[in-house]
Amino acid sequence: MYTNDQLQSLIENYLAQAEFPAEPELLYAPIAYSLAGGGKRLRPMLVLLSHALFSDNVQQALPAAGAVEVFHNFTLLHDDIMDNAAIRRGKPSVHAKWGRNVAILSGDAMLIYAYRLLSLLPAAQVPQALATFDTMALEVCEGQQYDMDFEQKQKVSVVEYMHMIELKTSALLAGSVQIGAQLGGASEEDCRKLRRFAIELGLAFQLQDDLLDSYGDERLGKAIGGDILEGKKTYLAVTAMSRADEATREELRTLLNDGGIDPARKIAGVKALFDRLDVPHLAEQQIELRFERALAQLDTLPVDPARTAPLREFAAGLMGRKK
Amino acid sequence: MYTNDQLQSLIENYLAQAEFPAEPELLYAPIAYSLAGGGKRLRPMLVLLSHALFSDNVQQALPAAGAVEVFHNFTLLHDDIMDNAAIRRGKPSVHAKWGRNVAILSGDAMLIYAYRLLSLLPAAQVPQALATFDTMALEVCEGQQYDMDFEQKQKVSVVEYMHMIELKTSALLAGSVQIGAQLGGASEEDCRKLRRFAIELGLAFQLQDDLLDSYGDERLGKAIGGDILEGKKTYLAVTAMSRADEATREELRTLLNDGGIDPARKIAGVKALFDRLDVPHLAEQQIELRFERALAQLDTLPVDPARTAPLREFAAGLMGRKK
Numbered sequence: 001m002y003t004n005d006q007l008q009s010l011i012e013n014y015l016a017q018a019e020f021p022a023e024p025e026l027l028y029a030p031i032a033y034s035l036a037g038g039g040k041r042l043r044p045m046l047v048l049l050s051h052a053l054f055s056d057n058v059q060q061a062l063p064a065a066g067a068v069e070v071f072h073n074f075t076l077l078h079d080d081i082m083d084n085a086a087i088r089r090g091k092p093s094v095h096a097k098w099g100r101n102v103a104i105l106s107g108d109a110m111l112i113y114a115y116r117l118l119s120l121l122p123a124a125q126v127p128q129a130l131a132t133f134d135t136m137a138l139e140v141c142e143g144q145q146y147d148m149d150f151e152q153k154q155k156v157s158v159v160e161y162m163h164m165i166e167l168k169t170s171a172l173l174a175g176s177v178q179i180g181a182q183l184g185g186a187s188e189e190d191c192r193k194l195r196r197f198a199i200e201l202g203l204a205f206q207l208q209d210d211l212l213d214s215y216g217d218e219r220l221g222k223a224i225g226g227d228i229l230e231g232k233k234t235y236l237a238v239t240a241m242s243r244a245d246e247a248t249r250e251e252l253r254t255l256l257n258d259g260g261i262d263p264a265r266k267i268a269g270v271k272a273l274f275d276r277l278d279v280p281h282l283a284e285q286q287i288e289l290r291f292e293r294a295l296a297q298l299d300t301l302p303v304d305p306a307r308t309a310p311l312r313e314f315a316a317g318l319m320g321r322k323k
Numbered sequence: 324m325y326t327n328d329q330l331q332s333l334i335e336n337y338l339a340q341a342e343f344p345a346e347p348e349l350l351y352a353p354i355a356y357s358l359a360g361g362g363k364r365l366r367p368m369l370v371l372l373s374h375a376l377f378s379d380n381v382q383q384a385l386p387a388a389g390a391v392e393v394f395h396n397f398t399l400l401h402d403d404i405m406d407n408a409a410i411r412r413g414k415p416s417v418h419a420k421w422g423r424n425v426a427i428l429s430g431d432a433m434l435i436y437a438y439r440l441l442s443l444l445p446a447a448q449v450p451q452a453l454a455t456f457d458t459m460a461l462e463v464c465e466g467q468q469y470d471m472d473f474e475q476k477q478k479v480s481v482v483e484y485m486h487m488i489e490l491k492t493s494a495l496l497a498g499s500v501q502i503g504a505q506l507g508g509a510s511e512e513d514c515r516k517l518r519r520f521a522i523e524l525g526l527a528f529q530l531q532d533d534l535l536d537s538y539g540d541e542r543l544g545k546a547i548g549g550d551i552l553e554g555k556k557t558y559l560a561v562t563a564m565s566r567a568d569e570a571t572r573e574e575l576r577t578l579l580n581d582g583g584i585d586p587a588r589k590i591a592g593v594k595a596l597f598d599r600l601d602v603p604h605l606a607e608q609q610i611e612l613r614f615e616r617a618l619a620q621l622d623t624l625p626v627d628p629a630r631t632a633p634l635r636e637f638a639a640g641l642m643g644r645k646k
Contacts, residue, residue: 021465023465024468024469024472027468078428081424082424101404105401105464108434109461112457113457116461119453119454123450126453127442127450130449134439137435138432138439145350149349
């Protein structure tokens with residue numbers, strides 16, 4: 001058995017050992033740059049932790065762990081072009097550093113490289129891993145498209161929002177645990193339970209992300225209110241809209257879409273409306289509910305509870321909690 | 324045994340039966356639009372024709388034929404963004420019709436969909452097909468990057484140019500025949516021979532494309548001189564540069580980079596220089612040489628010559644020749 005820190009090191013070492021051709025430089029340098037950019041390696045951790053529930057042969061699952069991490073970084077690379085985001089993890093994004101065309105093409109190559117890692121799995125495991133990976137990857141694209149659609153939409157319901165983040169955020173976590181568990185020899189039923197765990201965890205994580213963006217976390221000292229300034233349709237915004245009367249709704253819409261207003265006043269005004277509508281409290285409830293549902297799935301797995309402990313520890317860490 | 328026309332119909336039917344989800348519309352509609360846009364289906368034909376050399380079970384290879392065609396159309400979709408091309412096969416390109424972000428994301432989904440088709444192959448065949456496909460796909464990306472690099476480069480040698488088109492054009496043909504042959508049960512040596520056939524055929528095809536763009540083909544009645552007007556580094560241009568003395572080289576470079584000159588005069592001027600340097604004749608020789616080398620590979624295959632006839636017919640048709 002490995003500790004979570006040891007699994008993390010295995011992933012870092014596996015990713016670091018990847019050698020890309022020197023030429024054409026503008027194709028491969030951005031891939032190496034993206035993969036060396038850090039990040040928490042959440043998704044490959046989920047592959048290995050799920051795999052470890054059913055198998056002790058962690059080495060076997062490493063190519064799949066690498067594949068989901070490469071895929072995740074590919075999505076960030078292309079998303080940054082679409083969102084026109086200049087900074088990623090404190091450094092220039094690929095398209096800001098090398099230009100749009102290099103970012104499109106090196107992202108494409110990165111997606112292909114994720115599949116190449118999959119092809120390094122034991123041959124008998126490749127077909128199922130490939131099918132799971134494809135489904136997952138298409139879901140993530142669907143989520144990103146819905147997210148872009150929302151920017152143009154006047155009205156987004158809470159249900160639509162939850163569906164979008166289930167695709168954009170949870171699908172990749174669910175695919176990761178599924179691939180890991182399948183490689184470890186889990187039954188279909190156990191895979192389904194683990195998927196449910198990951199979907200709920202992803203929702204909890206994303207809702208918490210939305211909440212912290214507006215209400216902050218003293219531990220992080222992060223700038224607060226970015227989503228509000230962008231007028232983003234977050235869980236807070238769509239929940240507020242669904243609860244407000246027509247007048248309040250109009251007030252909120254006007255505030256969120258106001259680009260001329262002083263930033264501090266905009267943030268304070270929107271948050272006052274959120275507070276009046278009890279939105280932060282509702283978000284906390286949802287986060288709690290989703291997180292508990294996630295953990296409850298682990299109780300139903302037919303494995304020694306000691307085996308699920310690392311996955312619980314990981315989930316708690318993801319949510320910024322001690323276990 | 325199927326005739327080539329029958330194989331073509333099988334491919335069209337296979338592609339037409341693909342059903343994409345209705346939502347999110349902006350993700351899937353561009354994929355259906357791209358695949359319905361026609362094209363000669365050269366690459367899936369190569370999959371099926373190579374497969375048919377070794378097997379009569381053509382149905383088995385259809386998912387792979389679909390995968391290479393979807394991949395090819397994905398490359399066109401993303402290339403059109405990079406090249407800022409507004410028209411594809413006489414219709415608006417995806418990015419012209421739906422915008423850049425939709426084109427990036429639906430292209431990504433299309434690449435994933437190509438892999439999904441691969442996963443429909445018989446499970447025992449998936450690992451090898453996946454590995455071949457990945458290598459091929461990365462080579463195509465490399466070729467596209469070199470092609471973009473050339474736009475910024477002052478000097479491109481004939482060797483560099485041939486290497487680029489071997490990646491950008493031939494790699495996909497070589498991967499197609501390899502996957503088809505592997506699925507049909509060909510030996511490694513026969514796969515190598517077929518790859519060599521496809522590489523040479525791809526080079527002949529691309530050089531002919533370069534030649535026809537400047538010197539035309541009465542049968543096609545195509546507008547002539549597009550590459551010259553864009554100042555593109557084609558086989559003709561790099562060959563001319565390699566043969567010219569310093570003064571002529573400077574003259575050619577000035578003409579090719581001149582955006583202000585009257586188009587007809589630019590085309591006539593560049594072609595006069597090409598003619599003076601005997602470039603069209605040299606291009607024809609290269610085309611002939613490559614095409615003959617391609618066909619010669621087929622003679623070395625340990626199959627009844629009658630079985631290679633459809634592939635010869637296809638190759639001749641590709642080059643616009645009667646067999």
